[in-house]
Amino acid sequence: MRRVAITGIGAISALGRNTAEFAEALREGRSGIGPIESADVSQLRFQNGAEVKGYSHAPYFDDRRADFLDRFAQFAVIAAREAVADAAIQWTPELCETAAIITGSCVGGQSTEDTGFHEVYKLGHSRVHPLTIPKTMANAGASHISIEFGITGPSFTISTACSSAGHAIGQAYWMVRTGITELALTGGSEAPFSFGILKAWEAMRVVSPDTCRPFSKGRRGMILGEGAAMLVLEPLDAALARGARIHAEIVGFGMSADACHITQPSAEGAARAMRAALRDGGLQPEQIGYINAHGTATPANDPTEVAAIRAVFGAHAERLAVSSTKSMHGHALGAAAALECLATILALRDGVLPPTANFNEPDPECDLDVIPNQAREAKVEYALSNSFAFGGLNAVLALRSRG
């Protein structure tokens, strides 16, 4: 089996329009959470989100092209462009024919659907815009990336709620590792700020009225986020041969299903996914130095995740650094695992572990080293990125620094 290198990275999120801005915000522990601007929140119980502030398609797409892309698909293409440029890929006809695109998205272009359905249900219009279907489909991100670069290899989208991008990246990793493809573009994108979706989240009573404080006693729930992160994966040997810059390696991928409740998390399910990732990478728990936690800041997730980490790592849990970067980029649903995998890559590459921002009071039920508020310089060789979705479908990636 081949080792797999990450040779390109790209991102757009509440923390900025590119990877450099994303990295800077994480180092500074600066949160991108603020009053929601892209939807009317006057009839909502919560007011804050982690949006791409002041976003307009204009610098990225001409008006006619933008007509075909929901905001979530625009984010996917923007992040993919940065990742491809970063990797300095030399496209050949053969590479275009075999490269893979695997994206994650939870809600797809539901903002577009929301607008169209509002017109027929509420405004009494007799027709919906003909681009509603192609803009809404969750695979639109992958499709537009393929069109953008002329990639004609295996391309698809995975939708597993908050684990979507984790499953996508893991699948892409396995496809490169086993020789199914020589290059994969993978990650996730999401843009869930439409009134209908916000109302649905409000009804679940899991969104915080102020901010996202993972692992804090005063946590009051999650904060929705948006954006995209994309990675270029290649066989390590091929990447070295062409002199590519290698940000980090992916070394393991584990999945599990809780098989117990549609929304309540299970420590056992989470632990099984972490163990599976370690096993897949041939790693011992003691080799892990950092975990980018799922860390949603809901009352239920955080203590469950801490219990799962303790179950997997035993005494080593005391020596682990664990943080939730959702405290800064929000919970970007189907893009969450991609943004968090990117945060993990940057932590390994730069030797700076991102903090859990907005931390205000320790919770005895979450008593791990959660890197409160201040980033920490530390050379870590191996790290995990955890994703535990509604529906109980879990995905964990194991990464390795280039040393």
Added chain:
Amino acid sequence: MSDELIQRVLKVIATSKRIPLETVSIDGDFQQMGIDSMDAVEILFALENEFDISIPDDEVRNVRNIRQMCEGVEKLVAAKSAGTQAAQ
């Protein structure tokens, strides 16, 4: 608390949880009845519709049984009718 209000709350719980009305009493405890967090948000949604009230998250955080739930609904219904009278 009026019997009418209590009966309406019990009926909402029975309907949401799809259990016989006679198995739901004001002395019921959520944990003993197997009402989990997702059941609870469904019941809150149904209560908001039944009584035409909005139940803030802060009001529900410490509610553990049906009596507390009835008391909370009574308070919000009273606040609503006071608001309506003030508006008139």
